[in-house]
Structure formats: structure tokens, C-alpha cells
Amino acid sequence: MLRFFAPFIAPVVGALFVLALGCAFFSHRDPTALQPADKYHREPNEVHYSFEGPLGRYDRQQLQRGFQVYKEVCSACHSMRLVAFRDLEEIGFTKPEVKAIAKNWATETPSINPDTGEPATRKPIPSDFIPGPYANETAARAANNNALPPDMSLLAKAREGGPAYIESLVTGYEDVPASLKKEFPDFQVPTGLHFNPYFANLNIAMPPPLTSDGQVTYSDGTVATRKQMATDVSAFLMWAAEPKLENRHRTGIAVVLYLLIATGLVFAAYRNIWAGKKH
Amino acid sequence: MSFPWAEHYAPKNPFMRWMDEKLPLPRLVYNAVGAGYPVPRNLNYFWNFGVLAGAALVIQILTGVILAMHYAANGLVAFDSVEHIMRDVNSGWLIRYAHMNGASFFFIVVYLHIFRGLYYGSYKAPREMVWLLGVVIFLLMMATAFMGYVLPWGQMSYWGAQVITGFFSAIPVVGEPVRQWLLGGFAPDNAALNRFFSLHYLLPFVIAAVIVLHIWSLHIPGSNNPTGVEVKGPQDTLPFHPYYTAKDGFGLGVFLICYSLLLFFAPNALGHPDNYIAANPLSTPAHIVPEWYFWPFYAILRAFTFDFLWVPAKLWGVVAMFSAIALLFFLPWIDRSPIRSARYRPMYRIAFWVLVADVLLLGFIGKSPAVEPYVRIGQFAAAYYFAHFLIIIPLIAWAEKPLPLPNSITESVLGEGSDDAALGHPAA
Amino acid sequence: MATLETTDPNQRPPLIGGEEEGQGPRRRDFLNIAAVSFAGVGAAAVVIPLVNQMNPSADVLALASIEVDISKIELGSGIKVSWRKQPVFVRNLTPKEIADADAVPLASLRDPETLEQRTKPGHKNWLITMAVCTHLGCVPLGITPRENRGPYGGYFCPCHGSQYDTAARIRGGPAPKNLVVPEYSFKSATTVQIG
Numbered sequence: 084m085l086r087f088f089a090p091f092i093a094p095v096v097g098a099l100f101v102l103a104l105g106c107a108f109f110s111h112r113d114p115t116a117l118q119p120a121d122k123y124h125r126e127p128n129e130v131h132y133s134f135e136g137p138l139g140r141y142d143r144q145q146l147q148r149g150f151q152v153y154k155e156v157c158s159a160c161h162s163m164r165l166v167a168f169r170d171l172e173e174i175g176f177t178k179p180e181v182k183a184i185a186k187n188w189a190t191e192t193p194s195i196n197p198d199t200g201e202p203a204t205r206k207p208i209p210s211d212f213i214p215g216p217y218a219n220e221t222a223a224r225a226a227n228n229n230a231l232p233p234d235m236s237l238l239a240k241a242r243e244g245g246p247a248y249i250e251s252l253v254t255g256y257e258d259v260p261a262s263l264k265k266e267f268p269d270f271q272v273p274t275g276l277h278f279n280p281y282f283a284n285l286n287i288a289m290p291p292p293l294t295s296d297g298q299v300t301y302s303d304g305t306v307a308t309r310k311q312m313a314t315d316v317s318a319f320l321m322w323a324a325e326p327k328l329e330n331r332h333r334t335g336i337a338v339v340l341y342l343l344i345a346t347g348l349v350f351a352a353y354r355n356i357w358a359g360k361k362h
Numbered sequence: 363m364s365f366p367w368a369e370h371y372a373p374k375n376p377f378m379r380w381m382d383e384k385l386p387l388p389r390l391v392y393n394a395v396g397a398g399y400p401v402p403r404n405l406n407y408f409w410n411f412g413v414l415a416g417a418a419l420v421i422q423i424l425t426g427v428i429l430a431m432h433y434a435a436n437g438l439v440a441f442d443s444v445e446h447i448m449r450d451v452n453s454g455w456l457i458r459y460a461h462m463n464g465a466s467f468f469f470i471v472v473y474l475h476i477f478r479g480l481y482y483g484s485y486k487a488p489r490e491m492v493w494l495l496g497v498v499i500f501l502l503m504m505a506t507a508f509m510g511y512v513l514p515w516g517q518m519s520y521w522g523a524q525v526i527t528g529f530f531s532a533i534p535v536v537g538e539p540v541r542q543w544l545l546g547g548f549a550p551d552n553a554a555l556n557r558f559f560s561l562h563y564l565l566p567f568v569i570a571a572v573i574v575l576h577i578w579s580l581h582i583p584g585s586n587n588p589t590g591v592e593v594k595g596p597q598d599t600l601p602f603h604p605y606y607t608a609k610d611g612f613g614l615g616v617f618l619i620c621y622s623l624l625l626f627f628a629p630n631a632l633g634h635p636d637n638y639i640a641a642n643p644l645s646t647p648a649h650i651v652p653e654w655y656f657w658p659f660y661a662i663l664r665a666f667t668f669d670f671l672w673v674p675a676k677l678w679g680v681v682a683m684f685s686a687i688a689l690l691f692f693l694p695w696i697d698r699s700p701i702r703s704a705r706y707r708p709m710y711r712i713a714f715w716v717l718v719a720d721v722l723l724l725g726f727i728g729k730s731p732a733v734e735p736y737v738r739i740g741q742f743a744a745a746y747y748f749a750h751f752l753i754i755i756p757l758i759a760w761a762e763k764p765l766p767l768p769n770s771i772t773e774s775v776l777g778e779g780s781d782d783a784a785l786g787h788p789a790a
Numbered sequence: 791m792a793t794l795e796t797t798d799p800n801q802r803p804p805l806i807g808g809e810e811e812g813q814g815p816r817r818r819d820f821l822n823i824a825a826v827s828f829a830g831v832g833a834a835a836v837v838i839p840l841v842n843q844m845n846p847s848a849d850v851l852a853l854a855s856i857e858v859d860i861s862k863i864e865l866g867s868g869i870k871v872s873w874r875k876q877p878v879f880v881r882n883l884t885p886k887e888i889a890d891a892d893a894v895p896l897a898s899l900r901d902p903e904t905l906e907q908r909t910k911p912g913h914k915n916w917l918i919t920m921a922v923c924t925h926l927g928c929v930p931l932g933i934t935p936r937e938n939r940g941p942y943g944g945y946f947c948p949c950h951g952s953q954y955d956t957a958a959r960i961r962g963g964p965a966p967k968n969l970v971v972p973e974y975s976f977k978s979a980t981t982v983q984i985g
Contacts, residue, residue, distance in 0.1 A: 090756060093689075093696045097752025100685070103678055104745035107668035108738060115733070137627045165445050169852045197859070210852040233639070237445070240630060241638035283648065324638070327448070327455040334456065335626025341835075342622060345828050346615025352825035353608040360600065361775050362403045428843055450848040453839035604822075611829070 119267045123260070125280040127244040127251040132318055137336065140329055141322055143175040148301050149319025150174065152312050155299050156292050157235060158189065160227065162215025165236035166323050169209040173326060174319075181209050190214045228275045230288030239317065239324040246317035248281065254313045255281040256291040365584065367596040369397045394577060400599035401606055402587035404775050408482075409585070409606075410613030411475035416573065417614055418468035423566050425461040426510075433513065435559035437552045440515035441640040459629040465507050466632045467621050469655035472500065481714055483590050483702030488583040490694040495576040497690045499569055504656070504687075506565040509558040511653055512550070516637035521650050523550040523558070529663075532680040549643055589774045590702025591767055598771040649731050657728030658721050658747075662686050664732055665744035682744070689751050696751065699759035706765040709758045713750060720746045855985030857977065860916065868933040870921055873984050877921035878972060879933050879945075879958070880982065887956035888914060890943060894955065901968045905957040908971050918974055918982065919958045923947040925965035930954060945969065 133142040150171065153163070168185040172178065191204035192214045207214055215234070217223035224231050239246045259278050263270060272278045276286040293309045301307050322328070371392040373379040382389055392398045432451050434443040447454035476496070479485055485493035512523045527544050531537040546553025584593055593599055600606070624631065632654055636647045652660050666679035689696075704711040720743050727740035768774035853874050860880060863869055868881030883891075891905040909917060921929050928949035932939035940946030941962065942955035952963030959968040974984040 090698065093692065093752045093756055096685075097748050100682060100748035100752070101745045103668070103670040103682075104665055104741050104748075106670050107666060107675075108741040108745065110668045112734065112737075165442065165449065167849065167852070169848075170449070210849070237638040241635050243635050245635075331455060331459070331626055331629070335622060338622050338626065339619060341832055342615060342619045345825070345832055346612065346619060348821070348825040348828050349608070349611045349615050352822045353612045355821050356604050356608045360403065360605070362405075362600075424840070428840060431844065432847075446847070446849065450850075452842045452845050452847060454843060454847070456839055457843060611825075 119263060119270050120284050123263050123280055123285060124283065127247040127281060130247040130250045130314060132246060134321060134328055137332060139332060144303055145315050145318050146174040146322050148303065148305060149315035151299055151301065152316040153319055157316065159216060160232040161235045163213045163235045163323060164215055165212065167210060167212045168207060170326060174322060185209050185211065188214065190216055228288065235320055235323065237324045239321040246321040249320055250313045250317040251281045252279060253293055254309055255279050365400045365593065365599065368400050369601055371398055394581065395602055397601040397603045399581065399602040401585050401602050402593055402598060402771050403600045404587050404589065404771050405585065406588055407613065408478040410610055411471045411478060413610040414471040414613060414617050415468065415475055417617065418464060418471055419566065419569060421464045422461060422468060425457050425464060426566065428457050429461055430563060435556050437515060437555055440513065440555060444514045459625050462633065463621065463625045463629060465510065466655065468503065472503065477718065481704045482586055482588060484586040485694050486697065486702050487694065489586060491579040492576060493694055494691060495572055495579060499572050499576060501687060502565055502569045502572065506562055506569065507653065507655065509562040512555065512558045513562065514637060515555065515641045517639045517641060517647050518634050518637040518650065520550055520641035520643065521646055522652060523554060525650065529680045532677045586702065587771055588703060588705065589768055589771055591771055594770045651729055658724035659683050659686060661724040661728035661740045662744045662747065665741045667737065686747060693751065697755045697759055699762065701764045706767055707762055708765065709762040713754050713758060717750045720750065855983050858982045858984060859980060860982055861980035866935055870933055873972065877929055878984060879919050879921045881917045881933060883915045883917055883956060887943065891955060891957035900960050903959060903968055908957055910976060913976060917958060919969035919971050923949065923952055923965055924960065924967040924969065925950055925952050
């Protein structure tokens with residue numbers, strides 16, 4: 084009996100799944116209306132950085148400029164809690180410079196009053212992580228219309244498009260295009276938000292951070308256009324997110340070269356061992 | 363172990379003789395992966411992937427044990443401890459990226475290994491047990507990979523844990539209690555993170571143990587080969603060492619080159635940016651997807667959008683997703699064709715390649731957002747997946763007229779060169 | 791049927807060496823040896839990062855200096871502060887303790903050092919040492935007069951009985967060296983920076 088039915092078990096089970104999926108396949112679905120973001124969301128600009136490609140290296144001067152933009156513009160709202168002041172030595176600051184940067188940082192590091200045990204703050208030192216502008220998330224939201232400025236330590240790796248996305252976003256603010264208004268008469272930028280086609284839903288809480296050329300004054304003489312500042316700060320954020328990129332590239336070149344030679348040798352040995360064996 | 367003409371282990375010096383009497387480990391290795399294991403002489407490069415999967419497991423265990431030295435399984439510090447590894451631990455970035463991409467490479471080689479088995483009929487008698495143990499390894503790998511992905515405690519980690527444990531809530535009546543038991547809470551938190559860490563550390567060693575069984579059961583009938591014709595005599599085989607150690611060594615080199623290119627030059631290419639955002643239980647990412655190796659199964663899960671036969675769509679999805687893997691356990695008996703290799707099965711060969719395309723399509727759908735037309739395409743592709751294994755394979759076994767088989771491996775090797783192209787390398 | 795190969799089918803070519811009856815290794819075998827050795831070098835190189843990762847990480851190495859306020863330390867007593875996750879003794883020696891330390895002939899010491907050498911000029915009463923016994927790393931007792939200071943009035947390690955004098959020099963028990971004096975300096979009369 085079972086012997087007779089056994090060959091049919093699998094096809095019957097299969098038919099059940101196919102039927103269930105068939106019903107789903109032919110089931111009715113309501114058409115979805117085109118959303119403004121479907122049409123007006125823009126992909127990041129093409130930006131070229133020195134760290135691209137397998138031989139890419141960071142441009143120390145650019146990172147220092149980018150750090151200056153972060154310090155003078157972004158750090159007012161955005162923390163960078165995974166980067167320590169001591170890490171800044173890697174982008175070309177000397178030990179005394181790092182010490183001075185830490186000491187003069189706009190916010191202080193939380194600590195405890197040694198006499199009373201009460202919460203207190205102290206001047207940061209190089210081994211400290213960069214203190215953020217807000218004590219906690221609630222404070223950050225309270226100060227920003229209930230929007231949370233994201234931590235910037237990993238931002239360049241935490242966004243599709245990476246540094247180019249950040250560059251595009253900070254320079255991408257514009258007025259709502261006339262064609263959009265015509266096509267979607269109901270579309271409105273909610274109060275407190277800003278139109279930015281590079282942002283996923285077109286409306287971003289962050290006000291334009293880079294408002295005018297010369298907003299920062301670069302000590303190396305580079306002209307601080309908005310574009311320049313955006314490129315520099317996005318490069319700096321890539322470094323903040325991936326400080327070991329140069330080690331990775333260098334090690335990678337050596338490892339791949341070694342492996343190519345080793346694999347070539349092993350291939351020759353393999354042919355050698357198999358010589359005369361038909362297979 | 364398997365063939366009477368297998369070379370015999372002879373200890374070379376008094377120490378090895380002493381060792382052989384007390385603990386014949388060298389003899390075991392010699393017979394398992396040394397000169398004492400006769401292997402069909404006609405294996406092609408697709409037979410490299412078993413050894414490569416073993417290499418990938420070794421890489422994962424090695425790097426994983428090291429990461430565990432620096433990682434802290436606590437919701438408050440897990441994310442930061444991973445960044446501590448990336449930034450401050452000596453060579454930490456290398457070890458972490460090696461582990462992260464090692465998981466992807468493990469799955470790549472295992473998928474190739476599985477599809478090789480499907481193409482050449484390696485799941486058929488007398489190797490059913492080898493196949494069954496292989497499916498067990500695959501399931502253990504999936505569990506391990508899932509739990510490992512939770513550990514960095516980024517947004518995808520967190521929401522992955524939420525969604526995957528959500529599968530269990532589809533089970534009628536006991537579903538929700540089972541989910542809470544798995545998580546040790548109402549949502550993923552320290553309890554879940556700690557148990558996932560513990561199990562993520564344990565399971566690879568279980569996998570290693572099942573691999574030992576997998577190889578053991580393989581050595582009883584011996585390896586399959588591209589003709590699917592069983593070994594008939596000494597002229598059909600070569601000793602594993604040095605012939606296949608050399609060939610696997612070359613395969614390992616190529617594997618390591620591909621792996622290094624990804625690891626050093628595009629380490630985040632297969633990951634998701636959202637996992638660099640610390641877990642936030644209050645906000646789900648806009649578009650959550652699992653790691654790429656789960657995409658086809660994720661597509662099957664999402665394909666069920668329709669309550670059918672009084673069973674809710676959610677339960678259908680979960681059952682179908684588990685069935686998509688579980689049906690592999692029955693494959694040796696579903697496919698009743700006595701011919702192993704697809705080389706001599708013209709209809710099966712076509713069905714095989716259609717399946718490959720279908721799984722790739724499912725992968726693409728699993729990665730895409732759940733909107734039209736992807737949902738409908740996914741439903742079609744999922745239906746085909748089940749149809750392939752449960753309907754088409756039995757039908758082909760019944761209807762197909764196989765091509766004439768060679769009398770032996772040797773005959774096929776010396777044949778009129780017709781198969782050398784298929785073997786993937788020129789005749790020696 | 792054609793033959794598969796010219797030699798016996800199961801005659802393996804030697805992988806390494808391949809010396810046959812006094813002949814040197816054949817030229818082709820060098821290839822195998824080279825391949826295996828080159829791969830071995832790579833495998834050895836991989837070990838370096840796998841071992842090095844256990845060394846102190848950058849954040850641990852960066853643990854900077856600390857500043858200690860010594861204005862509240864009473865004569866004859868001291869405090870324990872934590873520097874690089876290790877305890878440090880800061881002790882205010884009494885004139886008698888200084889005199890006791892100076893009275894000891896150097897030649898009789900296991901690790902000869904004077905109190906002058908172990909303190910800063912002009913601050914001979916401030917004895918600042920690691921609170922880590924040089925025997926096996928326990929924290930000795932005696933920083934405050936309440937604790938057992940041992941027969942030499944300095945510190946006494948309860949783990950294995952090492953005895954230190956009022957200059958924190960080893961005088962009895964198994965420890966080989968005096969308590970280590972860390973790098974430090976006086977920022978002002980009441981502030982010491984360690985590290």
C-alpha cells in the first residue's frame with residue numbers, strides 16, 4: 084500500500100505549495116500611487132577621493148581641513164563618540180597640538196568631583212573620546228525639535244553611498260522644484276524640515292549646515308567654498324569611520340601579491356605531480 | 363578504508379611506530395586524507411569545494427576565538443566593543459573583517475559544494491548519509507551565521523534577531539511563548555545577546571564534529587565522480603595524497619586570492635550599512651534584509667501573502683521557508699533515477715540549470731524591497747523552487763531516457779575526448 | 791585499451807625529497823619543495839597578527855598620566871591611587887621614617903638604592919612607588935598606620951611575606967627588588983603628576 088503511494092507523496096506536497104503560491108500570484112493587489120520620493124530622490128554625486136581604489140591613501144591635509152569643518156560646524160550638534168583625541172595624531176597633528184585641541188574642546192568630559200562625588204566635568208585629555216554636545220539622547224532631541232543628530236563616528240560607513248552621499252547631502256539643499264509642485268500639488272515640506280533631494284524621503288530635519296563660502300578659514304590657504312568644505316568633511320568622516328583603511332590597503336597588496344606567487348607555485352607543483360596521469 | 367588496493371600506512375621511524383601502537387592518529391589521517399584514500403582519478407575542480415569549506419570553517423573558528431577575546435556580549439557595550447576591535451586592538455580590523463567576510467566565503471563554497479552534489483547526483487545511494495549529514499551541517503551553519511550576525515548589535519543585528527525569532531510566533535498557540543523563551547524577554551536584549559554569543563561559540567565545534575561524520579560516511583562508498591559511475595578497480599583511482607592534496611592546494615590558493623580581494627579592498631561590500639548604526643529598539647531601518655546567503659530563503663518567506671486553506675499567510679511563509687531546506691533531506695528518495703551524473707541525464711541537466719537560475723532570481727527578490735513587481739516574481743520563483751524538487755525531479759526520473767554510461771571511469775577518461783571540455787581542463 | 795601512464799598506476803611521484811638510492815632530488819621536485827616552503831612562509835606570517843592581537847591595545851597604551859592632590863595626606867600616612875589600572879602608593883614619611891631609611895648601610899640591601907635616589911629633590915618625605923609587590927604582584931599592606939607595616943616599618947606583603955622598609959626597599963621575604971618608582975613629577979607643592 085505505502086509502496087504504491089510513496090512516489091506520489093512529494094508531488095502532492097509540491098502541488099500544495101505551488102497551489103498556495105499560485106493563489107498568491109494571481110491574487111488582486113491594489114495599485115500603489117507614485118510617491119514624490121520615487122521620482123525626485125537623487126543618487127549621490129560622483130565625488131573622487133584620494134582613498135579610493137586598492138592603492139588609495141588619505142590626504143592628511145584634507146583630513147585636517149575636514150576635521151576643522153567638523154569642529155567648527157558639525158560638532159555643535161553631532162557627536163563623534165568612538166573617536167578619541169589621540170586618534171587625531173594619525174591625521175598629522177602633533178602630540179602638543181592634539182593636547183591643545185582636547186583642552187580647548189567646546190564641551191568637557193564628564194567626571195566626578197573628587198571631594199563631593201557629585202557629577203562634574205573636566206577638560207578633555209588626549210586619551211579621552213571626543214565628548215559630544217549633548218549629555219544624552221533626550222537632551223539632543225529636546226534641543227533639535229525632537230530630531231536626533233546621528234553620531235558621526237561611523238556615518239560614512241552607515242549610509243548607502245558613503246562619503247559621496249554626505250557630500251551630496253550637505254550641499255544638496257534646494258527649493259522644491261516647480262515640476263514637483265505641479266506633479267504633486269499636495270506635497271509640502273513640513274514645518275521644521277528642509278527639502279533635500281538626496282535624503283531618502285526628501286525632507287530632512289537638519290538645516291543646511293554649510294551656508295556660505297568661507298564659513299571656516301582654512302589655515303593651509305585652501306579656499307573654503309561650500310563644495311570644498313563638503314568634500315573635506317566627508318573625507319574626514321570616512322577616516323573617522325575607517326581609520327585603518329591605509330593599513331588595510333597596504334596589507335592587502337602584500338597579501339595578494341604573495342598569494343599570486345604562492346598559487347602559481349602550487350599550480351606548477353600540481354601540474355608536476357599530475358604529469359603523465361590522464362584524468 | 364574503502365578499496366582493497368588502498369595504500370597501507372607504514373610508520374617511517376621508531377617514534378611513528380610507537381605512536382601507531384599507542385594512538386594511531388597518523389594512520390587515521392593517512393587513511394582519511396592521505397595516500398591511503400583512493401579517489402576517482404577524474405574529479406574536476408568542482409570537487410575542491412569540500413576542502414575549501416573545511417578551510418573556511420578553520421578560518422572562522424580561528425578568527426572567531428580571537429574576536430571573543432575582545433568582544434563583550436552586553437547590549438550596552440557590544441557595539442562599542444566591536445568598534446574597539448576595529449580601531450584599537452592590534453590587527454583587530456584585519457581579524458574582524460576576516461571573520462565577517464569569512465562567513466560569506468564559507469557560504470559561497472558551501473553553495474557551490476551543494477550544487478555540485480545536485481549536478482553529479484552525489485546525494486544518491488550509496489551516499490545518502492553523506493548528503494543527510496551535509497544538510498545538517500548547512501542548517502547548523504545557518505543558525506551559527508544568524509546568531510553571529512546579531513553579535514555586533516547594530517540595527518540589522520537587532521532587527522534580524524527580532525524578525526527571525528518572529529518566525530516562531532507563527533506557530534499556532536505556543537508560538538509566542540516559544541519566541542519569548544528563545545529571546546529570554548519580549549524583545550531582543552542582553553539575555554538574547556548572551557545566549558546567541560554562547561551558542562555562536564559552541565555551534566562551530568558541533569559543525570566540525572558533524573563534518574567528521576560527513577567525511578566518515580563518505581569514505582565508506584568513496585567519492586563520487588563526474589561520470590557518476592562507481593570505481594571498478596585500481597586503474598580508476600589515484601591516492602588522495604599527493605594528487606588531490608596538490609589540486610586542493612591550488613584551489614585553496616585561488617580561494618584565498620578571491621577572499622583577500624574582498625577582505626582588503628571591499629570588506630563591507632556584502633554587508634549592510636545599517637549595521638554600522640548601533641541597535642535602536644525604537645526604530646526599524648527602512649528596508650531590512652538579511653545577509654546575502656539568506657536572500658533566497660527570505661524571498662520564499664515573503665512570497666506567501668495569501669491565506670490559503672484556512673492557514674494564515676504568515677504560517678505558510680515560515681513553513682515554506684523551513685520546508686525549502688527540509689525537502690533536501692528527502693531528495694535521495696524523491697529522485698528515483700538510478701543515474702547519478704547530469705552528464706548522462708539530458709532532461710535533468712536542463713532542470714538543474716533552470717533551478718540555478720531560479721535560486722539566483724529568488725536571491726535577487728530576497729534582496730529587493732517587498733513591492734511590485736518583485737513580490738509577484740518572487741511568488742513565481744518560489745513556486746518553481748518547490749515544483750523543481752517535489753514535482754519535476756520525480757517526473758524526470760520517470761520520463762527521462764538517459765544517455766549511455768561509460769563502462770568505467772578509466773574508459774571515460776580515455777574516451778574520445780568528448781568529455782574533457784566538460785571536465786573543465788585539458789586532457790593531460 | 792590504451793595505457794593510462796607509462797609507469798605503474800599507483801607509483802606515486804615523490805612530493806618532497808624523492809632521493810632514490812643515492813641520487814639527489816630530481817629537478818622537478820624542487821618545484822614541489824618550493825611550493826610547500828613558500829606556502830609555509832605565508833602560514834607563519836599569518837601567525838604574527840594572530841599573536842600580536844593579544845598585546846595591549848591602543849586605548850590601553852594611551853591611558854595617560856594622572857594628577858594627584860597630596861595636600862590632604864597626613865604625616866606618616868598615605869593614599870593609594872590608580873594609574874594604568876595599577877595601584878600606586880603616595881606616602882608622606884615622618885622624619886623618623888626618613889632617618890630610619892638613611893641609617894641602613896647600602897651594602898646590606900638586596901637591591902641597593904638610597905632614599906634620595908627614590909624620591910625627588912626637595913621632596914624627600916614624598917615616597918611614591920607602585921603598590922605592586924615585586925615578588926608576584928600582590929598589593930602590600932602598610933600605606934596607613936592602621937595596616938601591618940612589617941618588621942621594617944614600610945610595607946608588608948601578606949601573600950608571601952615580603953617585607954619592605956620605609957624607603958619601600960626589599961628587606962626580607964621572597965621579593966627580589968624594591969617597589970618600583972614610577973615616572974612622576976611635582977606640578978606644584980601639592981600636585982603630583984604620575985606618568
